[in-house]
Amino acid sequence: MRKEDVTHEYLKRHIREYVNKGDDISDETFKKIFEEIKHSRLIVAGNLSGDDISITTVKTPKGRVGLLFTDMDEYRKVFPDFEVEAHVHLFSVYKEFIEISEMAGYFINVAGEPFVLPREIIEMFEEIPVPDHCDDVAYTSKELKQLKDSIDNCELEEFIKNPQNAYDYEELFERISSSTLLTLMVCKNDLADIGENGVIRLDETHPQGSLFIEENCGIYTTVYTSEEKISDVDLPLNKFSQIIDFSYMVNFTLNSDFDGIIINPRSDNIILSRDMLLDYSPIVEMLCFDARLNTTTLYMFPVEA
Numbered sequence: 001m002r003k004e005d006v007t008h009e010y011l012k013r014h015i016r017e018y019v020n021k022g023d024d025i026s027d028e029t030f031k032k033i034f035e036e037i038k039h040s041r042l043i044v045a046g047n048l049s050g051d052d053i054s055i056t057t058v059k060t061p062k063g064r065v066g067l068l069f070t071d072m073d074e075y076r077k078v079f080p081d082f083e084v085e086a087h088v089h090l091f092s093v094y095k096e097f098i099e100i101s102e103m104a105g106y107f108i109n110v111a112g113e114p115f116v117l118p119r120e121i122i123e124m125f126e127e128i129p130v131p132d133h134c135d136d137v138a139y140t141s142k143e144l145k146q147l148k149d150s151i152d153n154c155e156l157e158e159f160i161k162n163p164q165n166a167y168d169y170e171e172l173f174e175r176i177s178s179s180t181l182l183t184l185m186v187c188k189n190d191l192a193d194i195g196e197n198g199v200i201r202l203d204e205t206h207p208q209g210s211l212f213i214e215e216n217c218g219i220y221t222t223v224y225t226s227e228e229k230i231s232d233v234d235l236p237l238n239k240f241s242q243i244i245d246f247s248y249m250v251n252f253t254l255n256s257d258f259d260g261i262i263i264n265p266r267s268d269n270i271i272l273s274r275d276m277l278l279d280y281s282p283i284v285e286m287l288c289f290d291a292r293l294n295t296t297t298l299y300m301f302p303v304e305a
Helices: 009-024 027-038 072-078 091-100 141-149 154-161 169-177 227-231 246-255 274-288
Strands: 041-047 057-060 063-069 086-090 105-108 115-118 181-187 213-215 219-223 238-244 260-263 270-273 299-302
Touching: 009 027, 009 115, 027 274, 041 072, 041 091, 063 072, 063 091, 086 091, 091 105, 141 238, 141 299, 154 169, 169 246, 169 274, 181 219, 181 227, 181 246, 219 246, 227 238, 238 246, 246 260, 246 274, 260 274, 270 274
Parallel strands: 063 105, 219 260
Antiparallel strands: 041 063, 041 086, 057 063, 105 115, 181 238, 213 219, 238 299, 260 270
């Protein structure tokens, strides 16, 4: 993700409430701050990749703390002339760095509405599974194509159509864990000709499809129970399906500061709000993470018009 595209409106909103209310802040808001941080892509003043690792710190009574920012506007308040490099990382990178450093923690938005994140709190954060594109455990492209062609999510579809199940999220995620779900990729060009046996590999040598984002009273990623449900989305673009690891899609949605996920937009239209995804993210990670789906973001399949 480009640092210019990084936003954390939800995190900033909760920090603002913390700054304004102090000790009167609710436990729920405090919990949301840490869940938002856990699923963030914050900007660092410095560099935490490669051989040249450095980070800008400030001195506090508890020791030196590193500077992190929710967006480039906050970064420019401290470095208006860009005298220190700005880089974007998942919060897991900052957690790993604190474990090998002597820093006392991080300062988020030091020149705005600041929030101190102590080392002892950071060390309590649980790891978030992320795809590592490890071919040793992942499905092959052939296996993914077979998996896509054999999708049968009838039980899940019946569950989400029943209004009595509207708020039974734990059961929903249990059913999702035993389902194969898709997302929608789009492209101006018809990429079918570059595919092999109905599979298009997305790498540096081929044109890239873009993830379809639903913008309707918010910004949502989308998930589908079948290619037929994808066909319900009418777009002037070429459409491609992609198998997803649902826990990865949840983390991507939260990392990107989106408002939630919609299951089967334009048909069932099941909205999973950001707040709900934050609350249930530990359950989603436990139930839905599948290392065999590590490489699914590298492949997509043409959807017939």
